Amino acid sequence: MKKPWRGIPWTGETMTTRTSDPMAKPPQPLLDVRGLGITFSGPGSLVPVVRDVSLTVAAGESVGLVGESGCGKTVTGLALMGLLPFRTSRFDGQILLDGENLLELSERQWRKRRGRRIGMIFQEPMTALDPVFTIGAQIGETLRTHFRIGRSEARERAIEALAQVGIPDPATRHDAYPHELSGGMRQRAMIAMTISCEPALLIADEPTTALDVTVQAQIMDVLGELSARSGMAMLFISHDLGLVSQTCSRIVTMYAGEVVESRAADDVLCRPRHPYTSGLLRSLPSFTPRKGRLPSIPGRVPRPAEFPNGCRFEGRCPHAQQQCSARQQLQPLRDGGFARCWRSEELSLPGVLS
Amino acid sequence: MQNQFLRFLLWRMVQFLPVVAMATLTIFSLIQLVPGDPAATIAGEYATAENIEAIRHSLGLDRPLWEQYGIWLWNAAQGDLSNSLLSGLPVMDEVLRRLPSTLTIAVLALCIAVIVGVPLGVLAATRADTMLDRLVTGIASLGVAVPNFWLGMILVSIFALGFGWFPTTGARPISEDFWGALHHAALPAATLATGGIAEIARQLRSSLIEVLQSQYVRTLRAKGLPNYLILWKHGLRNAALTLLTVIGLVFNHMLGATVATEAVFAISGTGSMIVNAAINKDFPVVQGAVFVLVLIVIVMNLIIDLFYSLLDPRVKKG
């Protein structure tokens, strides 16, 4: 292993604690997704893009959802928000928010929770805000949708939200149009808009992918501080394992529309239990000596129409055997996590430390 | 702020000057291409060659073309569109006398087109790819395709001759009899409007569909905003630029189409004035009337440009 902390002094004592005591009994989770399946119906065809996704997010907890692009992370996030087109999508399983199954709600009931109980921020800060309204107007509008407040109070609270996400001179920025802000500032404004209604859960879909690392660090700082201060839980969707491991206490890995591993972050990093997670980790350049050959995962994520019947990773897995062509279930592991591979306990897969 | 706005206005007007020059030059050149000699027309059938030459000289038609154009432009800039060759009356007076009936039809047609076209477009967009959408788009394509004069005659035969709800022909001055004028203008305006309704509905539909699929509409839904707000507040506001552009084009087109419509409904507006003058080779009248219409189009575009910057914060002023 090389250059883990890049010469920045590391003082072991002030280490941030992220993993909770594994023995403590988990309280009822805020979000409990059970066996979620999403099928899109096209003209004369049914495409099952997501199958058997189960994950939980406890109040105040940050959970990461990782996987290559095309694995179904965004679709899953949108499903949790009820933002997939109802006419052409079919759902299986349950999405329990505070014990209430969102999939049974009417569009009207769902709308009351959207933005209020669960908020979502997106990857594209450039296009995710309406270009012809000021950011203040857009935040105020959100507030007035969910609370019975007047314009002046909405303005005050919008400015307050802008201040909370670290936008300098929030009263002036309140009246700025999105195109007048930089990408980083726009993403902050987007976050301000989402947290203004104090949702219990924030779904962040690659919120920093389009931004520079320095801006990314600022945004992650804002998100971390918000969730620490207000106890807001976060489902953090990203393809960047580094980012996720920095932010989240648990990591859920998706592959080809399924959850393949779901465990405490440190466990995943040190000792992944699914060959896919291990492959993802090992292909990061930091874990290979300089100029060395980078391990990679051959092939690519199959398209939904081409999903194999057995283990969906079989075609790319270096550990595949005969039994792998049977359908794999998400199995509980000894450490309290889950993995969708029948060899998960037996294999010793390299993580970041090998 | 105020100052900046005025500067912007002035700058825009300056920018339009070349357009005016181009337009008038084009009319002028086109008229030169029309066969026939105005001097000969005025002199009458039995005039001698000297006679014609004298008339030509007095009208300045023997000067070089660019000089003729220059003189005409210079006078036009001062509000003098010279005189009709036939009647000898100032062209400006005649145009101003006839303009109100033409504008009445055109503006009324525009209003009808917007009032009917916008809801149709919104309806088609929200029900994209359903039967209703196909119906609206189908009718819209039909509306664009149908020739105006033919539609005019159909309307007349149904609503004027059949039901007798509207007068068949003629116009009332709007300054004297407001409702009468509208009553008379209704059928011609409806005729003119069909193409506009179709165009507005079509363009608004496609623009709205694009807006509704955008990332920020997804954000709006994620905020829990009700659908009617998404559609009528954010959707229309974002489609407004397209809408405005289409309205401008539709209006320009309508002004042009008044020529045929006025002929069908026997209205003595600028359209029929141009047609008559062209038949009689009364060039100053053609040129003057077209010039005024071009000015109106340009002013309309100016107004639309101003609206652009009001509607979309991204359109920089100046």
Next chain:
Amino acid sequence: MNKQEHPIIQAENVTVRFPVGRRKTLTAVDNVSISVRRGETFGLIGESGSGKSTLGRAIVCLERPTKGTVLHSGQDLHTLPRAAMRRHRQQYQIIFQDPAAALDPRMTILRSVREPLDVEGKSSLAERNARALEMMGKVGLGPAFAGLYPHQLSGGQKQRACIARVLTLQPSLIVCDEAVAALDVSIQAEILNLLADLQQEFGLTYLFITHNIGVVEHISDTVAVMYLGQIIEIAPADRLAEHYLHPYTEALLSAEPVALPTAMRPDRRILLKGELPSPMDPPSGCRFRTRCRHATELCAAQAPGLRELAPGHLTACHHAETFREKTAAYEGVS
């Protein structure tokens, strides 16, 4: 002098300005001098807007420097007659972040790969096809891909096609402008491996532009860090991570997320305040001073020049020798 003795690229005091609006200019690259050795991989990192792409474009003669010169093997191509310049320029190729935009969706992969040869028009169709297929083979696209269209390929495969395309012209240097930024890590790893193989086989030189520090450290021999149009640090790649000598490099390194368990993670990260200032109106003195926590009066008054503090390691900071002690002090306190 022999051609081989010159560095393949020698940029001397290159400045690139763009006119913006009336009577204003934007200095995208400001007085940059770099020297790229034949066969090495020269990494260029920095935030977006720092002028990396513009410098890359200047190096492949897509942008003419407003001031300064870019010498290719000792020769300024802009002084050559047009035909000679075109001929020489072929040796310097560029690939971009978005392979989809670089491939015509209506052309088969074979035609896209062959296109530069078609434009050159020096050989028969059979020869051109053979050469294109050969290069496709080199990047791991077998003959089966020849008849496919871009939409039938994955992102990684499209980028391979783009690489094959520039290879047909037998370049000696390729500028990779964020060439792996849009790819998933495992695909990114494959492309990086491929680039390394091709470098071995064809003796290629790379100018590797990226904002991903992990990637640039992995494949580069030399790394240059850009900030607001200037190079603020150049170091051998293996030195940079531990021995960086500029506060901006420090901030960049610390901002990069690393996949490490809690116990091994540096517990504090340096957060840069504010945003990149506008290149139209850069700060006086050291350009980084508005965001630098080590800035002093000297930094505002005087622009630091690049100084060589270790062999091959240059930095432009007045306090290069001392700021890391202060950082350590900060970390201890907080």
